[in-house]
Amino acid sequence: MNIFSALSLIIFPFYIFMGWYIYRLDPKSRLNRLFIFLAFCFSIWAFAFAFFYSAPDKATAGFWYDLSSIGRYFYPVVLLDMALIFTRNRFSKRWTNSIILYIIPVIFLIATLTGPFITQDLVFINGQWYETLITDNIWWYAYTIYYLSFLSVTFLIVGWWGYKSTVLREKKQAMIVISTGLTAIVLGILTNTVFQFFNLHILPSMAQIIGVIFFTGITYAIVKYKLLKLTATTAANQIISKITDLVFLIDNYGKIISTNSRARRLLGYSKSELEGQDWEFLIKDAQDRERIGKYISSELIEDDDSYKNMEIKLNTKKGNYIPVNSFLSGVNDNFGPIGVLMVAQDLRQTKKLLHEIREKNVAQKAAKIHEEQLKKSLNEKELLLKEIHHRVKNNMQIISSLLNLQAGYLKDKEAVDALKESQARIVSMAMIHENLYRSDNLTGINFENYINHLIRNLFHTYNVSMEKIKFNIIAPDVFLNIDTAIPCGLMINELVTNSIKHAFPKGTSGEITIEMDQEQDEYHLKISDNGVGLPQDLDINKSSTLGLLLVNSLVGQLEGTMEVNQDHGTTYHIVFKKLEYLDRI
Structure with a gap:
């Protein structure tokens, strides 16, 4: 030879x-x-x-x-x-x-x-x-x-x-x-x-x-x-196919390249009839087209944390339409946007339930129905709200699982870390919805219990030993509504993540403390560690890192202030007021 x-x-x-x-x-x-x-x-x-x-x-x-x-x-x-x-x-x-x-x-x-x-x-x-x-x-x-x-x-x-x-x-x-x-x-x-x-x-x-x-x-x-890897993996497709919402993946050319079985079944189209069409094929309403077109052509799709929520009408094969609550988000890789993901929830049953509830309320007020009947109506609303929180929490868990699955196919450490951070943010919000639907009180959650579960999840996510880094939580009798709890939870998630990743290098031990109390109509939140501290030349108000940008944005959303003390480690002191829920029209 x-x-x-x-x-x-x-x-x-x-x-x-x-x-x-x-x-x-x-x-x-x-x-x-x-x-x-x-x-x-x-x-x-x-x-x-x-x-x-x-x-x-x-x-x-x-x-x-x-x-x-x-x-x-x-x-x-x-x-x-x-x-x-x-x-x-x-x-x-x-x-x-x-x-x-x-x-x-x-x-x-x-x-x-x-x-x-x-x-x-x-x-x-x-x-x-x-x-x-x-x-x-x-x-x-x-x-x-x-x-x-x-x-x-x-x-x-x-x-x-x-x-x-x-x-x-x-x-x-x-x-x-x-x-x-x-x-x-x-x-x-x-x-x-x-x-x-x-x-x-x-x-x-x-x-x-x-x-x-x-x-x-x-x-x-x-x-x-990622040449030839044009579609999601088989495992990801199986997860998407089980979602009860309608899922559409649109590429940079405006073509529908993937749908789930739920979407095709409700709209009455086969896979070959739907995939390959322009996204306008599904939406005949001029205002809906204009709103979606503005989002797809905007720079917002380049932001992984940004999404657009709007109520639109999807046309079926029979010529009628289905009202849906849609969430549009950009799909990006290291080189920029590669498409748009649209997840839509069928609102027909919800609208029917809301219509029935309104009719019950009107009838109750008009006929001065007995107090027990009024309590029954309120219980129905609570069950509906709990179901909504439950569904939101489940969908967030699915998204978290998808991110975890995608991270398993990535080799780039920065990309894996970015997905892990996004996963932690999603979990921090999902926990709030979980607390609400498990609680008898839908107006607020016990924030001390929430912080405790959040910190334990972060320690598990980043594989941190509680023997090496200890944490203390002092937040007695603090209850927050959902509009205040979500941004507050995200701030705690970002700042504690920073402490875990940067305050204790080379496996050194330390302690993280979270204190929260209420003085009249103001809340005081302190997050501190006894680690190495922040770099001397770092200006947190001008930092370009996503975590600190997000914290500054959330402090502004809460109309609060933030101070940083670097004596014996790092301490963040945030003062803010409770956000009041405003009726959406």
């Missing part, structure tokens, strides 16, 4: 591994299934040539050479098919078009198995087999035109898509595919075609070995820029 046989045999399992790895990322993806077919083409090519180079006789060499034609003939059409799907070209949407493309290599394969095709003879030179080509028959011209035209169109499609795209991530994907692909193709043409055409026996045909360059580039693009 010579060196070229050894190299081919070594890269054979590499192609199989890469094909299987990409396929397992999302087995339902048509693009991933094509990639494993491409890996099969190169793997069978490499395996056959490993035995072709050092075959003991011409008949054996011919057998392995013919077997390799499966990979050699099919990989150009597989690359073109992948490019059409990857760039969302309309030609790829009809499966009959793909069948037409694959007819050509099938014809070439049949011609190879039934005749000489373009190979005139096999010659044994310098300890390995070379092929000599027939360059004056119709098959030679047909194969050359097919090979060059399909590969040229492939790279033109990907290059033009990358050039026209306004998304940096997509430009990077196109650049990697073209640079590594062209390098491999040019070197492959040189050894497989040019040298053989001129009977230059410098190197044998070795495009199957050079193809490693292209596969390595694809691997880098997958790891670095």
Whole structure:
């Protein structure tokens, strides 16, 4: 076995591994299934040539050479098919078009198995087999035109898509595919075609070995820029499919690229009828279109913590509409926005319940119904509010689970930390809703109990030992309404997280204390630690970190003030007043 046989045999399992790895990322993806077919083409090519180079006789060499034609003939059409799907070209949407493309290599394969095709003879030179080509028959011209035209169109499609795209991530994907692909193709043409055409026996045909360059580039693009990972993972899809709300994922081009079964069932559309349509397809009301359009085109979608809540009407296939309470939020990666997520709650039952409650209240007032009947109505309202808080808490837990699931697929530590911080913020709000629906008093929550659960969750999230860092909570008889509790809870979450992450470096021990009391109509909140303190040059009012920006914003929302004392660690003293609930019109 010579060196070229050894190299081919070594890269054979590499192609199989890469094909299987990409396929397992999302087995339902048509693009991933094509990639494993491409890996099969190169793997069978490499395996056959490993035995072709050092075959003991011409008949054996011919057998392995013919077997390799499966990979050699099919990989150009597989690359073109992948490019059409990857760039969302309309030609790829009809499966009959793909069948037409694959007819050509099938014809070439049949011609190879039934005749000489373009190979005139096999010659044994310098300890390995070379092929000599027939360059004056119709098959030679047909194969050359097919090979060059399909590969040229492939790279033109990907290059033009990358050039026209306004998304940096997509430009990077196109650049990697073209640079590594062209390098491999040019070197492959040189050894497989040019040298053989001129009977230059410098190197044998070795495009199957050079193809490693292209596969390595694809691997880098997958790891670095999430190439081929166009949809959520199967596990995430299963979670989304179980959400009782309607879920729509819209890409940067305004196309609906994913929906859950609940959305399709309520609207009456099939998956193929809904996905691929512009988002305006679902919304006929001009005012609703204008409001959603303003949000999608605004800079707010670049803020992961920002969302837009609005009541809109979604049109069904039957021509009527469903009133929904929608939440729109930008979906971003390291290079900017990649789409918009819309989660909508069906309001028909809620409106029906509210209408029934209003009618009961009017009837009760008009007829001066007995006090027990009035109490029953109030209990119904409490049950409705508890159900709302319960649903909000459950949805926040689902979002937290999705963030945790997504973090498991990320390699970048900063991205993982950002998801973990977002997860902690969501949990801090979810705990407030959980306290409300478990409490007999819907007007406020016991804040001392809430802080205790919040701190324990943070210690668990950041894997902090309570033996190393102790915490004290002093907040007797403090009750806050939901409008005040949510921003206050977020402030505690951010400042305690800062203490956990930065106040006690290298596993040093310490103590975190949270004190809260009420003086007349003002609340005093003190969060302190005996750690290393803040940097001397840090101005908390001008800090660019997301945590301190959020704290300053929340202090302003509560119309409060914040002072920082750095004697023996760090102490934040925040004074604020209770926010009063205002009727929403």
